[in-house]
């Protein structure tokens with residue numbers, strides 16, 4: 451076999467496994483935010499690939515698709531590059547780093563800064579799908595709580611944060627209510643990206659391989675981050691602009707610049723940053739031309 | 743495979759010409775349809791499906807059915823050629839309508855939605871998907887639709903909807919998260935109504951009609 455990953459079947463999943471995942475995906479879309487159990491394949495995978503996300507992508511992708519893969523916000527990490535080239539090889543799909551051009555975007559952390567459009571599909575590699583897990587370890591019990599819409603405990607936890615820190619301290623896996631019914635973990639995204647899910651024109655599919663769950667947020671669906679009247683949800687904010695492209699209102703990574711503890715802040719979304727930087731320098735060229 | 747009696751062909755007609763690619767395309771059409779309720783998506787099936795099934799229903803069957811799923815065939819779809827073809831290509835077990843994962847039927851032979859498997863509050867995904875054969879329907883049904891997947895609200899023509907449908911669908915959405923999901927399959931197109939889509943009858947000029955050529 452000639453792919454970069456010896457030992458993997460062409461197409462990665464057999465047709466029967468794909469059908470099983472596809473049936474689960476259809477239920478997930480029909481019941482927004484509900485975690486559909488599926489028989490995740492026990493396949494050895496390189497670390498960081500996210501078996502759930504890869505299985506979802508493998509079940510939906512075809513030769514007409516344009517795939518983008520991001521790890522944190524970057525297209526160029528080892529994981530992102532190998533997942534992308536793997537799917538290009540086994541499915542004939544083309545790949546891109548450009549958010550606008552992609553039909554499928556697999557991510558293990560961020561939702562891109564560019565506004566998503568109808569027809570695009572986000573695929574999330576989810577580590578822990580159950581938002582109630584850290585409050586209630588028993589699976590049978592969390593299933594019952596979802597059935598009864600018994601979500602009081604999670605509000606108590608958030609309120610304890612407020613009592614302790616004066617604000618809600620959760621910045622990752624910040625829980626949301628989907629379509630006014632199901633409590634959902636939008637993990638692995640930071641709370642900065644939560645507002646992008648609300649009434650998003652794109653379809654969002656979540657795959658948790660180890661925990662064998664698939665869930666979804668259809669397009670144009672209400673996704674509300676939990677909050678209180680006196681302490682409403684507030685996504686993370688970054689005060690400074692990106693040191694590379696100058697964008698504001700974007701998610702920034704802290705980058706250590708020297709041994710003396712120097713830091714700078716730059717876009718985590720590398721595609722956005724490159725485009726914004728190119729635009730900014732074109733603008734400077736225009737200004738200089740006008741001045742000459 | 744040998745034919746024992748009647749008009750069942752010795753070897754069922756072929757399925758998808760490219761099992762992997764064609765199933766992927768058909769699945770995306772089904773996924774698109776469920777993600778964007780009421781919108782229509784092109785659906786390409788096998789070239790020579792059993793006549794009663796037609797290309798669209800055959801595409802859905804090949805995409806979602808296998809030996810791990812159960813199916814019930816209603817009305818004209820419950821014929822020997824269709825059954826032999828599904829056995830050969832999918833291996834799906836045939837069971838009663840009330841326990842099937844998938845129900846394939848024309849509007850006239852579709853059991854009352856409430857009599858199908860609706861799932862439970864803890865496992866609402868263990869419900870029936872009804873695959874409705876809407877070829878040749880010319881009724882006047884029209885609805886305003888809203889819910890997840892729909893940007894605001896939209897008008898939805900449902901020429902297959904008979905007089906009992908509006909009330910049955912209202913009851914279906916009322917038991918959310920339980921409920922059935924509906925795939926509406928024409929000769930070469932698919933649209934869908936997941937259990938989250940709320941429908942309000944839109945005023946029509948014509949009289950109630952429920953003409954579908956398929957039964």
Ligand SMILES: [Zn+2]
Pocket residue numbers: 692693694695696697716717722723724726
């Ligand atoms: Zn930047």
